[in-house]
Amino acid sequence: MAEVSLKHITKIYPNIEKTKKHRFGKKAAEPEKKKSNLKVTDEGVVAVEDFNLGIADREFVVLVGPSGCGKSTTLRMIAGLESISGGELTIDGKVMNEVAPKDRDIAMVFQSYALYPHMTVYDNMAFPLKLRKAPEDQIDQKVRQAAETLGITQYLDRKPKALSGGQRQRVAIGRAIVRDPKVLLMDEPLSNLDAKLRNQMRAEIIKLRKRINATFVYVTHDQTEAMTLGDRIVIMKDGVVQQIGTPQEVFNEPVNLFVAGFIGVPQMNFFDGHLEKTASGYALHSLDNQIAVSSETCKDLETAGVTSLDVTAGVRPEQIQLADADEPGAISGTIDVSELMGSTVHVHASVKGYDFVLVIPTIDFDGALGRSFTDGAPISFKFEPNAVHFFDKASGKNIIKP
Amino acid sequence: MANQPQTLASEARRKKILTIVFTIICVIWVLPVVCVAINSFKLNTFVKTETFALPTEESFARWSNFITGMTFGNYPFWSAFGYSALITVLSTALILICCSMAAWYIARVNSKFCKVLYTLCIFSMVVPFQMVMFTLSKTADTLKLNTPWTIPIVYLGFGAGLAIFMFVGFVKSIPLEIEEAAAIDGCGPVRTFFLVVLPMLKPTLISVGILEIMWVWNDYLLPYLVLDINQYRTIPIQIQYLKGSYGTVDLGATMAIILMAIIPVIVFYLSCQKYIIKGVAAGAVKG
Amino acid sequence: MKSKAVKQSSQIKSARHFWWLFLLPVTAAFTIGFVWPFIQGIYLSFCKFKTISSAKFIGLSNYASAFADESFQHSFWYTALTAIVCLVLINVIAFVVAYALTQGIKGSNIFRTIFFAPNLIGGIVLGYIWSMIFDGILQQYGTSVVLETRYGFWGLIILMCWQQIGYMMIIYIAGIQAVPEDMIEAAKIDGATKAQTLFKVIIPNVMPSITICTFLSLTNGFKLFDQNLALTGGLPYEQLADGKTINTTEMMALNIYNTFYSGTGASRGVAQAKAVIFFVLVAAMGLAQLSYTRKREVQQ
Numbered sequence: 001m002a003e004v005s006l007k008h009i010t011k012i013y014p015n016i017e018k019t020k021k022h023r024f025g026k027k028a029a030e031p032e033k034k035k036s037n038l039k040v041t042d043e044g045v046v047a048v049e050d051f052n053l054g055i056a057d058r059e060f061v062v063l064v065g066p067s068g069c070g071k072s073t074t075l076r077m078i079a080g081l082e083s084i085s086g087g088e089l090t091i092d093g094k095v096m097n098e099v100a101p102k103d104r105d106i107a108m109v110f111q112s113y114a115l116y117p118h119m120t121v122y123d124n125m126a127f128p129l130k131l132r133k134a135p136e137d138q139i140d141q142k143v144r145q146a147a148e149t150l151g152i153t154q155y156l157d158r159k160p161k162a163l164s165g166g167q168r169q170r171v172a173i174g175r176a177i178v179r180d181p182k183v184l185l186m187d188e189p190l191s192n193l194d195a196k197l198r199n200q201m202r203a204e205i206i207k208l209r210k211r212i213n214a215t216f217v218y219v220t221h222d223q224t225e226a227m228t229l230g231d232r233i234v235i236m237k238d239g240v241v242q243q244i245g246t247p248q249e250v251f252n253e254p255v256n257l258f259v260a261g262f263i264g265v266p267q268m269n270f271f272d273g274h275l276e277k278t279a280s281g282y283a284l285h286s287l288d289n290q291i292a293v294s295s296e297t298c299k300d301l302e303t304a305g306v307t308s309l310d311v312t313a314g315v316r317p318e319q320i321q322l323a324d325a326d327e328p329g330a331i332s333g334t335i336d337v338s339e340l341m342g343s344t345v346h347v348h349a350s351v352k353g354y355d356f357v358l359v360i361p362t363i364d365f366d367g368a369l370g371r372s373f374t375d376g377a378p379i380s381f382k383f384e385p386n387a388v389h390f391f392d393k394a395s396g397k398n399i400i401k402p
Numbered sequence: 403m404a405n406q407p408q409t410l411a412s413e414a415r416r417k418k419i420l421t422i423v424f425t426i427i428c429v430i431w432v433l434p435v436v437c438v439a440i441n442s443f444k445l446n447t448f449v450k451t452e453t454f455a456l457p458t459e460e461s462f463a464r465w466s467n468f469i470t471g472m473t474f475g476n477y478p479f480w481s482a483f484g485y486s487a488l489i490t491v492l493s494t495a496l497i498l499i500c501c502s503m504a505a506w507y508i509a510r511v512n513s514k515f516c517k518v519l520y521t522l523c524i525f526s527m528v529v530p531f532q533m534v535m536f537t538l539s540k541t542a543d544t545l546k547l548n549t550p551w552t553i554p555i556v557y558l559g560f561g562a563g564l565a566i567f568m569f570v571g572f573v574k575s576i577p578l579e580i581e582e583a584a585a586i587d588g589c590g591p592v593r594t595f596f597l598v599v600l601p602m603l604k605p606t607l608i609s610v611g612i613l614e615i616m617w618v619w620n621d622y623l624l625p626y627l628v629l630d631i632n633q634y635r636t637i638p639i640q641i642q643y644l645k646g647s648y649g650t651v652d653l654g655a656t657m658a659i660i661l662m663a664i665i666p667v668i669v670f671y672l673s674c675q676k677y678i679i680k681g682v683a684a685g686a687v688k689g
Numbered sequence: 690m691k692s693k694a695v696k697q698s699s700q701i702k703s704a705r706h707f708w709w710l711f712l713l714p715v716t717a718a719f720t721i722g723f724v725w726p727f728i729q730g731i732y733l734s735f736c737k738f739k740t741i742s743s744a745k746f747i748g749l750s751n752y753a754s755a756f757a758d759e760s761f762q763h764s765f766w767y768t769a770l771t772a773i774v775c776l777v778l779i780n781v782i783a784f785v786v787a788y789a790l791t792q793g794i795k796g797s798n799i800f801r802t803i804f805f806a807p808n809l810i811g812g813i814v815l816g817y818i819w820s821m822i823f824d825g826i827l828q829q830y831g832t833s834v835v836l837e838t839r840y841g842f843w844g845l846i847i848l849m850c851w852q853q854i855g856y857m858m859i860i861y862i863a864g865i866q867a868v869p870e871d872m873i874e875a876a877k878i879d880g881a882t883k884a885q886t887l888f889k890v891i892i893p894n895v896m897p898s899i900t901i902c903t904f905l906s907l908t909n910g911f912k913l914f915d916q917n918l919a920l921t922g923g924l925p926y927e928q929l930a931d932g933k934t935i936n937t938t939e940m941m942a943l944n945i946y947n948t949f950y951s952g953t954g955a956s957r958g959v960a961q962a963k964a965v966i967f968f969v970l971v972a973a974m975g976l977a978q979l980s981y982t983r984k985r986e987v988q989q
Contacts, residue, residue: 437818541726557722620812
């Protein structure tokens, strides 16, 4: 049972400009980046602003965003490694703002694993239990059980130095789960692994969460991890929460341009246009063309009270279909380059100065339309119905889901 | 390319010659110590006249030099040896523990006071002992730090600079995440330091320890000025005292104590040679 | 105090509660063993005193006496000469030895061990070992190391070389071994001869070690005391035209020591002033080295 609730959590670093030297290796770089984008008030630089989130018991929440967005800072505030400048953090209803990390009943997996180099794998995993003065036989049983779960039993006598990255990662997770924490915090745990191991460990984390009774808070900059692991995703930018929702929600209904661009690979295609109310519904004037707006979207736009507006439109690459050049509403351009990915082809095309990426299944490769994707060749395409997202050009907000 | 094998062969020959040359130099290098050993078995009058000859029947002194040396100057050599060892061990232990703790605090907390202290430490490394010798010995007298059991505090004070400098350098290279993991695992600051940080400092502890041992064991002036030398003498004091206090010295006996003073150093050196050489290279930054 | 609150994670805050455990012992000892004697030393250099309680402020006259003292002047020039000769000899020989010992010849490790060994012997003991040896040689010519200045001078140089070459060699070996192997191989393939590789590739890359060793031997030379005391103790005397005597092989540290503790102690103020001058000299060299090493760290 562990519900975590963050109410108006804020983190302010006072007078960051005055600290000439930052002491802590990795984090030293972050404030530098923050300086340019983060809000600066009289009190200092706001690293996390008004963060509100209720995390249910056993939920898996992923904080995601570009580096310096405040996601790690938020996690570290939950851990108690960073003091909270404002707001209230509760775990199971108890206010934790001033509670020491060791008394919060949390565990954390670090990006660099942070294993104790002078201890064996066994001692690393036993350490938190020993500190809690657990009986020797119970320690032994728990450590062996965790090692079993993670498949590192044969390495128990080794020192971390003698392990590979993936094995170290398992030890770090093992150390976190031996004492059955209420909340398991993970700070970019996979980003030091190579691509193949990362996929493998990601699957293991999914399996792991089914086995243990903990609430997960997971930080990553990788949207694939966020989408595959999270029950809910929190997308942050410059210390401000952009959107909180299930993977499906943030993918299908991004609240603004940033979320739309951040979630999804390849990135959503954006182009500017003008949205106009017509007799029959709405029309989007863009790319020297009039692009049809589906009746469903029209209804939503009606509800939002739009009459005439400059917009940035967005279409996901998967929701673009090839079309004949003379088809009504078809958009024509030239192919810059095409990349064969196996089951799909990524076609990069430029249209009226905008870059478009199309994901075409290879089944269409020599398909009905009979096109080949040579560089420089003309290409025409149209959008699937309902595929176009409209964002207010001025504010970047999604018009339909404000 | 035809002469390639020949070049390699001449290279091998050159290396062989170098080995021979260095062997000869090394023999010369240890001669002074051999000389001490030889002369410690000679009668006093022959040390000056036949310095480089092996003891003859006439000049051979058997163990008499060693027996004389043990109580030379009415001061038992073993006391000097014991005090030297006591002061060295206590001072080194004190410096290692206190300075590693302070260095961790300085590196992590880094308050204004820490910065001032750290700057003073670096500064103290370039101050020659003569600058403070008079006032330091008077201060030590006033505070009763003039016994072998309390002089380690003086060594801690005067030697803190280098030790803290070296420890801070190493602590800064430890990723903070490990200490954060310890905090989450249930360590307070004290346990974080003793259970997590201190074991990781082991290589630096050895380096600093060796530098301090070499310094304190061989130090002459500081204990000479601070200690009451009628009561407490270290080995360097004892040797200097003998030479300085008489017009004619029993050179044979002097060589005997010098030999006895060197032997533990040689044993120490041979047993932890690897660490000593590493430690010395690490301490090279000392001003 | 504004910057104090920046980036203080909470476990560092809790560490602050333990300042008395972590910081107090060193701070107290450091104050007793360094800070207070240093401040008092500076103050006393402006005083006339025999004991500290009888100190009387007399301004700069101690410094005037110190600078006018011929024995002090002599000790400065003698020290500078010794330090520079030591510096050149020790560093050149140590580098040559280090270079030879990194060529993969048989027995390198044993040679290294033997060369370094004298460094562990203390200055006092060293002095007596070598005075025995020099006197053993010189007595055949009816003289002694304490009877002629040039013997004392070269005796000290030989002693210092014996003690310090091994130490500097260790630093040079570390420096040479840090030169990337592939850089040397690249030079070989580019057609560089052994000498060219040494001067164009290895020496430029070992420059940091050379600088450190140069500064070290310079400051070590200036601070020399034990060896000087034990080998010659400043002897022989020389009478100057005005009837004063100076110890011709007396170096600065020994000169300061003798001014403090020989005679009635009437000139302790002057001795302390000399010590301050000596400190400024040595500290300037030491700080130059530190700032150089610091700069290098930044560049890396």
